[in-house]
Amino acid sequence: MKEESIDVKNILGLQLPTDPRWVNLAEMQLEEILTDHAYCEQKAATTCITLIQRYSDKEKLVKELSPIVTEEWGHFRMVLAELGKRKLHLGKQRKDVYVNKLIAFQKKDGSPDDRMLDHLLMMALIEARSCERFKRLSEGLDDGYMRNFYRKFMESEAGHYTLFIDLAETYIDKVRVRKRWKEWLAYEKETMKSAEVRGDRIH
Ligand SMILES: [Fe+2]
Numbered sequence: 001m002k003e004e005s006i007d008v009k010n011i012l013g014l015q016l017p018t019d020p021r022w023v024n025l026a027e028m029q030l031e032e033i034l035t036d037h038a039y040c041e042q043k044a045a046t047t048c049i050t051l052i053q054r055y056s057d058k059e060k061l062v063k064e065l066s067p068i069v070t071e072e073w074g075h076f077r078m079v080l081a082e083l084g085k086r087k088l089h090l091g092k093q094r095k096d097v098y099v100n101k102l103i104a105f106q107k108k109d110g111s112p113d114d115r116m117l118d119h120l121l122m123m124a125l126i127e128a129r130s131c132e133r134f135k136r137l138s139e140g141l142d143d144g145y146m147r148n149f150y151r152k153f154m155e156s157e158a159g160h161y162t163l164f165i166d167l168a169e170t171y172i173d174k175v176r177v178r179k180r181w182k183e184w185l186a187y188e189k190e191t192m193k194s195a196e197v198r199g200d201r202i203h
């Protein structure tokens with residue numbers, strides 16, 4: 001287990017691995033996890049659309065994020081189908097404490113470039129943490145079918161994490177991107193440290 005944590009940290013740059021208790025809690029509340037997960041995918045698709053609208057003059061961003069919208073929406077549908085198979089309902093969206101904390105870290109009064117950078121890095125971070133959580137589920141769940149289910153998401157979100165970093169580096173000086181990325185990682189670590197470990201949320 002410990003070695004996995006180091007592995008995850010190296011791949012994603014995350015500063016704090018998920019509390020090992022989380023996967024056991026999640027396993028007991030899989031319906032809640034699936035609902036929360038479905039909304040994570042919906043938000044990912046929605047945010048990519050927002051980025052395309054906001055930065056429509058940036059051709060690479062538009063081109064690269066367009067298929068991600070489809071992919072994230074496909075993920076939403078996969079989770080929805082899984083809920084359906086279990087005769088469960090999507091239910092209402094809950095308050096996303098994790099994402100709200102990240103939003104609070106975005107520079108509100110920075111230059112347009114600062115704001116774009118923060119938006120892209122925040123997305124990269126959410127993808128990285130989601131990927132890490134899916135990895136935990138794909139390794140730690142008892143149910144082989146669900147381990148496999150989450151492995152597919154894990155692979156997909158790993159690619160998204162790198163895409164957002166790459167897009168940031170396309171439009172903004174790499175040194176500046178890396179400096180701000182480190183600040184985001186440090187902030188996220190503190191956020192995770194102070195957060196309650198709960199098994200009804202992906203984050
Ligand atoms: Fe996704």
Ligand SMILES: [Fe+2]
Nearest residue numbers: 044127157160
């Ligand atoms: Fe994603």
